[in-house]
Amino acid sequence: MKCDEKSCASCVGAGKKSKEEAIRCKLMRIRHKLLVMSGKGGVGKSSVATYLALGLARKGFRVGLMDIDLHGPSIPRMLGLQGLLNITSEQEILPHQYMPNLKVVSIESMIEDTDAAMIWRGPLKHNVIQQFLRDCKWDDLDFLVIDSPPGTGDEPLTISRLIPEAKAIIVTTPQEVALSDVRKSINFCRKVNLDMLGLVENMSGLFCPHCNEFIPIFRTGGGKRTSKLMNIPFLGELPFDPRVVEGGDKGRPVLEEDGDSPFKKAVLAFADAVTARLNVKDEPTRVESVH
Numbered sequence: 429m430k431c432d433e434k435s436c437a438s439c440v441g442a443g444k445k446s447k448e449e450a451i452r453c454k455l456m457r458i459r460h461k462l463l464v465m466s467g468k469g470g471v472g473k474s475s476v477a478t479y480l481a482l483g484l485a486r487k488g489f490r491v492g493l494m495d496i497d498l499h500g501p502s503i504p505r506m507l508g509l510q511g512l513l514n515i516t517s518e519q520e521i522l523p524h525q526y527m528p529n530l531k532v533v534s535i536e537s538m539i540e541d542t543d544a545a546m547i548w549r550g551p552l553k554h555n556v557i558q559q560f561l562r563d564c565k566w567d568d569l570d571f572l573v574i575d576s577p578p579g580t581g582d583e584p585l586t587i588s589r590l591i592p593e594a595k596a597i598i599v600t601t602p603q604e605v606a607l608s609d610v611r612k613s614i615n616f617c618r619k620v621n622l623d624m625l626g627l628v629e630n631m632s633g634l635f636c637p638h639c640n641e642f643i644p645i646f647r648t649g650g651g652k653r654t655s656k657l658m659n660i661p662f663l664g665e666l667p668f669d670p671r672v673v674e675g676g677d678k679g680r681p682v683l684e685e686d687g688d689s690p691f692k693k694a695v696l697a698f699a700d701a702v703t704a705r706l707n708v709k710d711e712p713t714r715v716e717s718v719h
């Protein structure tokens with residue numbers, strides 16, 4: 429049954445339902461939940477999550493982007509989102525509306541001092557994630573893309589418990605040192621029974637901005653080889669593009685720039701690979717378009 433929060437049996441008599449029931453109701457309105465994770469820091473996980481959300485939104489899907497990298501949230505900065513999130517009198521958190529069909533929530537948009545260090549233990553982190561899922565006004569979404577911190581700690585574990593139907597997208601870079609951490613992430617998913625949608629390789633190489641020649645800065649093919657070896661689908665390669673760094677620092681993602689670039693094409697192909705793996709056949713809900 430689809431939950432519209434009015435006729436849903438669990439929602440009737442608000443206040444009587446448990447936190448878990450309230451979360452289940454919210455999640456019923458979200459078709460696909462994707463957890464972007466990596467074994468290693470700095471491989472571009474937040475960038476991949478952000479560009480995947482943007483790519484899906486550009487295709488017309490209704491998308492939510494939830495930043496649960498509680499110790500190092502970076503998504504508001506990458507998207508140039510400013511200001512704190514509003515909270516309604518019913519205690520609902522209103523996400524940033526980055527595009528008509530893209531909502532964004534991050535812990536960074538809920539604290540006054542964005543330079544403050546978050547010193548939180550597991551149970552507190554669990555509560556914050558629970559609150560994001562229960563209290564955010566996501567409404568109906570085709571995709572919820574969740575950006576987690578590096579490693580296999582409390583945050584991905586909490587998601588695997590609260591959203592057992594979530595599917596993991598594992599991000600790597602081509603070097604062996606990143607790939608060995610990726611194998612840990614894959615084994616983590618297997619251990620906690622989290623389905624894996626696949627592996628994506630970021631910073632796969634650089635297209636020379638002058639002659640367009642491909643330069644494999646960190647070698648190539650490691651992600652594809654690992655996905656074969658570990659028997660998980662390969663979702664594509666995103667090249668290194670210096671404009672991604674600049675766009676991230678300025679809060680202006682490169683997908684918004686005019687013209688085509690290998691990075692832009694790769695992001696849209698990655699979003700296609702994700703929808704294909706999920707067997708999303710129907711047309712996205714047309715939402716008045718975007719930028």
Ligand SMILES: Nc1ncnc2c1ncn2[C@@H]1O[C@H](COP(=O)(O)OP(=O)(O)OP(=O)(O)O)[C@@H](O)[C@H]1O
Nearest residue numbers: 469470471472473474475631667668669672673676
């Ligand atoms: N394909 C890319 N091309 C160029 N730069 C990139 C690319 N992907 C990510 N970056 C840059 O790499 C840096 C790290 O990226 P990001 O913050 O997304 O990594 P992360 O894995 O989420 O990091 P953390 O370990 O802090 O969670 C950022 O400056 C970002 O702009």
